[in-house]
Amino acid sequence: MRRFVLLTALLLAGPSFDAQAVATSYEIEGDAIAEPLTGHEGDAERGAALVADRTLSLCVLCHSGLVAPVHMQGNLAPSLAGIGGRLTPGQIRLRVVDMKRLNPDSLMPVYGGVAPGARVAGPWQGKAILTADEIEDIVAYLVSLKG
C-alpha cells in the first residue's frame, strides 16, 4: 500500500481555489484506488455530461462506447461500453486518475495529477485536467455502464 500526493494545485492556487474540489492524496491497492477521492460517491448524471464534453474531459476524442454521437468518437482507445461490468469501481478510478501508473506508454493523460509533459502552457501549469469531484462523477457514470 502506497500513498501519493495527488495535487499540488491546491497549494499553488491560493485561497480562491475550491478546497472541496480536490483530494490531496489517495491510496493504491493493486491496480485500484478503492476509496473515492472526495470521500463520497460521485454523480453519474453529471459524469455522463462530463464524459461527452469534448473540450473538458476529452474522453470521446479517443474512446467509443460512450454517450456522444458515433461519428464524433475516436478509436484510439478501448471502447468503454460495459466497462462497469469488466472493472471494479476502484480499478476504473485509478485508470482515470493515472493510467500511466499501469502503462507508462499509454496515450491517456493523467487526469488526477500534474502533467509530466514538456512546455505545459501557462493556464494549465501545475493543474490537473479534472478535479477530484469531476473524476468521481465520471467514475460513477462509468461504473453504471454494465453493458
Next chain:
Amino acid sequence: MRPAVRCFGLAAPLLLAASVAHGIEQGEPRSGIAFASPETRAMQADDTANPGLFWVLDGEQLWAKREGAAQKSCGDCHGAASASMKGIAARYPAFDDKTGQAVDLTGRINLCRTRHQQATPLPHEGKEMLALTAFVGFQSRGLPMAPPADPRLAPARAQGEALFTQRMGQLDLSCANCHEANWQGRLGGSPITQGQSNAYPLYRLEWQGLGSLQRRMRACMVGVRAEPFDYGAPEFVALEAFLATRAKGLPVETPGVRP
C-alpha cells in the same frame, strides 16, 4: 512466451532502422490528401476551385515587385521562377552557410529580403509571405520531396526527430503518439493522418485561409495544451527539417487543400 520476447529483441533494431529511413514503420509515407473526403480532394486537384491558387497568383505579382532600399525584385536576381524555383521547395529546409543553420523557405525569403533587397523581413504568417511561399512552392508541384543529402542538416534533423517524439503539454502527447503510432486511427471522429509536410502552405477550410506548416504545428501544440514555439523558432525549422526527410518521395502538393 520466451521465444516471442527474443523475436522482439531481434526485430527492434530493424524497426528502428525503418523508422529512421522513413519515419513511418508500416509501408510508405502517405499524404494527408489521401485521408481527405472526395470533395476536398477534388477541390485541391482543380485549379479553378483550389482557393490556394489566389495566393499563388498574388505571389507571382510579388515576385516581380521591386522592394527595399536596393529596389530589386526576386526576379531581378532569380529570373523566371518557373525555371529557377523548380524543385526548390522540394529540397527545403536547406543549410545556410552564413548563419550556419538550417533555414526553411520562409526564412530564406526573409534572408533574401534583408541581404539582397535591403528590405524589412515579412511577418511569418502575413499575406505577402504566404503568397511568396505558395508561389515558390507551386513551382515544385508534382515533384517528389527530395531532402538533400547534406550532413550539415543532420543536427537539425536529429533535433526535429527528438522534438517529434517528445511528449508535451498537459495532455502529455508527442507528435509521434498520433502521427506515427496512430495515423490510421480517428481522433474525435476525424482521421489523424501521418502529419506529412508536402502540401504547405495549404488552404485549410477550418481556417478559411492559407497557412504555413508552423501554423499547423502550433495548433497541435495548443491542442495538447503545450506552449507553442514562436513562428520562425529554430525548433520549428528543426521539425520541418525532420518532416522533410519523413516525407521523402511524396509529391509536393502546394497549395494543398485540407479540411
